[in-house]
Amino acid sequence: MTSLLSGRGLVKRYGAAYALAGVDIDIAAGEVIAIVGPSGSGKTSLLHVLAGILRSDEGVITLGGQRVDQLSETKRSELRRTEFGFVFQSGMLVAELTAEENVALPLLLGGRDRAMAIDTARTWLGRLGLAGKEARRPGELSGGEAQRVAIARAIAHRPKVIFADEPTGALDTKTGHATIGALVEAAKETGAAVIVVTHDREIAAMMPRTVAIRDGKIEQPVAA
Numbered sequence: 111m112t113s114l115l116s117g118r119g120l121v122k123r124y125g126a127a128y129a130l131a132g133v134d135i136d137i138a139a140g141e142v143i144a145i146v147g148p149s150g151s152g153k154t155s156l157l158h159v160l161a162g163i164l165r166s167d168e169g170v171i172t173l174g175g176q177r178v179d180q181l182s183e184t185k186r187s188e189l190r191r192t193e194f195g196f197v198f199q200s201g202m203l204v205a206e207l208t209a210e211e212n213v214a215l216p217l218l219l220g221g222r223d224r225a226m227a228i229d230t231a232r233t234w235l236g237r238l239g240l241a242g243k244e245a246r247r248p249g250e251l252s253g254g255e256a257q258r259v260a261i262a263r264a265i266a267h268r269p270k271v272i273f274a275d276e277p278t279g280a281l282d283t284k285t286g287h288a289t290i291g292a293l294v295e296a297a298k299e300t301g302a303a304v305i306v307v308t309h310d311r312e313i314a315a316m317m318p319r320t321v322a323i324r325d326g327k328i329e330q331p332v333a334a
Contacts, residue, residue, distance in 0.1 A: 112138060112139070113136040113137065113138060113172075114137055114138055114139040114141075114173065114174060114270060114271070114303055115136070115137040115160060115171075115172070115173050115270075115271055115303065116135070116136045116137070116170075116171065116172045117133060117134065117135045117136075117156075117159070117160055117166075117169060117170070117171050118134050118169055118170045118171075119132055119133075119134065119168060119169040119170065120132070120133040120134075120135075120156070120159055120166045120168070120169035120171070121133075121166060121167050121168035121169055122152075122155050122159055122164065122166050122167055122326075123167050128152075128325075128326045129152045129155035129326055130152050130155055130156060130159065130166065130169075130326045131152075131325065131326035131327050132169075132326075132327065133152075133156060133169075133323070133326070133327065133328055134328065135156070135160075135321065135328065137271070137303050137305060138303065139270070139301065139303055140297075140298075140301045140302070140303055141303045141304075141318070141319065142294055142297065142303070142304045142306075142317050142318050142319070143303075143304070143305055143306070143317060143318075143319045143320070143321060144306045144307075144308055144313065144314040144316075144317035144319070144320045144321070145157065145305065145306070145307045145308075145320075145321050145322075145323060146307075146308060146309065146311065146314045146320055146321070146322050146323070147309070147322055147323040147324055147329075148309065148324065149309065151323050151324050151325065151326070152323050152324075152325070152326040152327075153307045153309075153323050154275055154276075154307055155326075156307075156323060157273050157275055157305060157307045159171070160273070160305070161190060161194055161196070161271075161273045162178060162179075162181070162186040162189055162190055162194075163190070165179070166179060173189070173193065173270070173271075174270070191216060191219060191220060191267075192220060192267065192269070193269055193270045193271065194269050194270070194271050194272070194273060195216075195263075195264030195265055195267070195269040195271070195272040195273070195302065196264055196272070196273050196274075196275075197257065197260045197261055197264050197272065197273070197274040197275070197277045197293065198260070198274075198275050198276075198277070199275060199276040199277060199279040199280055200280060201248065201256045201257055201259070201260045202260070203248040203256060203259060203260060203263075204248075205247065205248050205249060206247070207247065208244065208245050208246060208247055209231075209235060209240060209243055209244050209245070209246050209247070209248075209251065209259045209262075210228055210231040210232055210235060210244040210245070211228075211231075212231075212248070212259055212260075212263055213230075213231035213234060213235060213259060213262045213263045213266050214227035214228050214230070214231040214266070215263065216263060216266065216267050217230060217231070217266060217267055220267060230266050231244070231262065231266060232244055234262035234265065234266050234296070235258075235259070235262050237262075237296065237299075238258040238259075238261060238262050238292055238296065239258065239292070240255060240258055240259065240262070243255065252285075253280055253281050253285065254281055254285035254288065254289055257277060257278075257281065257289045258289065258292055260277075261289070261292060261293050261296055262296075265296050265297065265299075265300060265302060268300045268302070269300075269302055270302060270303065271302060271303045271304075271305065272293070272297055272302050272303070272304045272305070273305050273307075274293060274304065274305065274306045274307065275307045276307060276308055276309070277289060277290070277293065277306065277308075278290060278308065278310060278313055279308075279310075283312070286310070286313065287312070287313070287316070290306070290313055290316055291316070293306075294316075
């Protein structure tokens with residue numbers, strides 16, 4: 111497997127406690143993977159370290175063969191804005207902005223023309239079943255609809271990797287499954303790799319590959 115995103119010997123400490131205790135992981139371009147484990151196992155820490163949100167205390171992270179763990183905070187922020195997309199449990203949409211404005215925001219921050227950014231946002235909202243709801247604000251959307259807006263925002267700038275941290279945690283089972291399906295299908299259109307952190311084994315079973323983590327260590331990479 112040719113790795114797009116790779117972590118080697120990743121260690122993350124909080125005081126004397128280890129959130130990550132020497133993790134090795136590889137994600138290929140276009141791969142969809144679930145990282146599963148109980149609360150406190152280290153799965154969210156692993157996602158945050160791979161995404162450059164947190165610095166590891168030890169280890170090496172590469173994207174496309176280039177080291178990214180040594181980048182400055184400014185460069186890591188730029189990386190997150192251009193090469194990565196994010197879907198969080200709460201959606202983290204801007205309440206004052208409409209759905210299309212939320213999706214367009216990363217494009218605008220990247221210097222895109224506003225008209226082009228809004229047009230791209232509308233296209234993705236339509237693909238995700240939200241045509242006609244572009245002008246609604248997050249408070250006017252259901253939980254599932256808000257997460258689809260978050261998916262559109264994560265993918266509109268065509269990132270190499272999408273990180274999803276418990277994206278179905280606030281949704282009912284049916285809506286959660288539909289949301290994951292929408293995320294995976296949207297990623298297929300752009301070729302983005304998808305890393306989903308979840309404690310839900312049913313969600314993990316929908317993924318082609320599952321990696322289990324416990325006490326900061328990979329237990330076993332298994333095929334779902």
